[in-house]
Amino acid sequence: MNYNEFTIEIKKICNIDLSSYKEKQMKRRIESLMKRNGHDSYNTYIELLKNSKQHLNEFLNYITINVSEFFRNPAQWLVLEQEIIPELLKNKSKLKIWSSACSTGEEPYSLAMLLHKMMITNKIEIIASDIDKDAVEKAKQGIYTAKAIANVPGEMVRAYFIKEKDDYIIKDQIKKMVDFRILNLLEDKFPNDCDLILCRNVMIYFTEDTKEKLYKKFYNALSNGGIFFVGSTEQILMPHKYGFINRKSFFYQRIID
Numbered sequence: 561m562n563y564n565e566f567t568i569e570i571k572k573i574c575n576i577d578l579s580s581y582k583e584k585q586m587k588r589r590i591e592s593l594m595k596r597n598g599h600d601s602y603n604t605y606i607e608l609l610k611n612s613k614q615h616l617n618e619f620l621n622y623i624t625i626n627v628s629e630f631f632r633n634p635a636q637w638l639v640l641e642q643e644i645i646p647e648l649l650k651n652k653s654k655l656k657i658w659s660s661a662c663s664t665g666e667e668p669y670s671l672a673m674l675l676h677k678m679m680i681t682n683k684i685e686i687i688a689s690d691i692d693k694d695a696v697e698k699a700k701q702g703i704y705t706a707k708a709i710a711n712v713p714g715e716m717v718r719a720y721f722i723k724e725k726d727d728y729i730i731k732d733q734i735k736k737m738v739d740f741r742i743l744n745l746l747e748d749k750f751p752n753d754c755d756l757i758l759c760r761n762v763m764i765y766f767t768e769d770t771k772e773k774l775y776k777k778f779y780n781a782l783s784n785g786g787i788f789f790v791g792s793t794e795q796i797l798m799p800h801k802y803g804f805i806n807r808k809s810f811f812y813q814r815i816i817d
């Protein structure tokens with residue numbers, strides 16, 4: 561069995577289309593995990609994945625790369641707070657926001673804390689989704705280490721976390737602002753009429769073809785004038801091609817019809 565055949569089997573087992581991810585990088589990761597489990601052929605490894613839920617889970621966790629941070633790239637969050645959100649609120653009384661690859665929750669909770677601090681909690685709805693069930697489960701629990709919250713400003717830590725031994729737990733007032741879901745960007749229907757979509761640090765893993773398809777899906781998921789917020793290495797090369805204009809670095813606006 562070669563890599564392509566392996567991707568077809570994986571699609572059958574768990575509906576994840578590995579061929580949409582950059583091949584070199586994904587292949588390297590999978591082969592290193594295979595070796596770690598004592599397998600050097602896709603044939604025997606796929607049998608292991610078919611027969612062991614535990615190894616399938618390990619495989620899914622490994623390929624999804626859940627690294628995240630609160631307020632990742634702080635300068636961009638300042639633009640969001642000072643320019644993007646106030647501008648969106650000029651035209652709408654309620655905002656629908658979607659964190660579309662939310663991992664273990666740092667990104668949607670950063671949003672919720674920011675909007676709480678800005679005192680606009682009654683004017684927003686936050687949806688947060690990821691393909692990885694375990695990551696979403698962790699996000700719902702909202703328990704973080706001191707290292708994980710290092711980027712969170714002191715006054716926010718005091719206001720929005722409860723310290724329990726070595727852990728920091730997100731308070732319920734912030735937790736209940738976020739509606740967590742499982743959603744595979746490659747297969748599932750997107751929410752619609754979103755005013756702000758965050759899709760950060762996941763596009764880098766996809767092939768160019770897949771990126772194109774996803775930009776179109778994100779365009780359709782946005783409201784007129786809605787904003788698409790991308791990761792710091794994920795600028796869109798020709799935003800007009802997808803119906804976007806570049807408002808600020810890393811912020812694209814759906815062109816108003």
Ligand SMILES: C[S@@+](CC[C@H](N)C(=O)[O-])C[C@H]1O[C@@H](n2cnc3c(N)ncnc32)[C@H](O)[C@@H]1O
Nearest residue numbers: 624626628629661663691692744745760761762
């Ligand atoms: C590196 S994390 C980024 C987390 C967060 N957005 C940030 O920037 O800190 C990438 C996330 O994308 C998710 N992901 C990968 N493929 C996906 C897919 N097809 N659909 C939805 N999420 C996916 C992974 O599970 C992982 O949690």
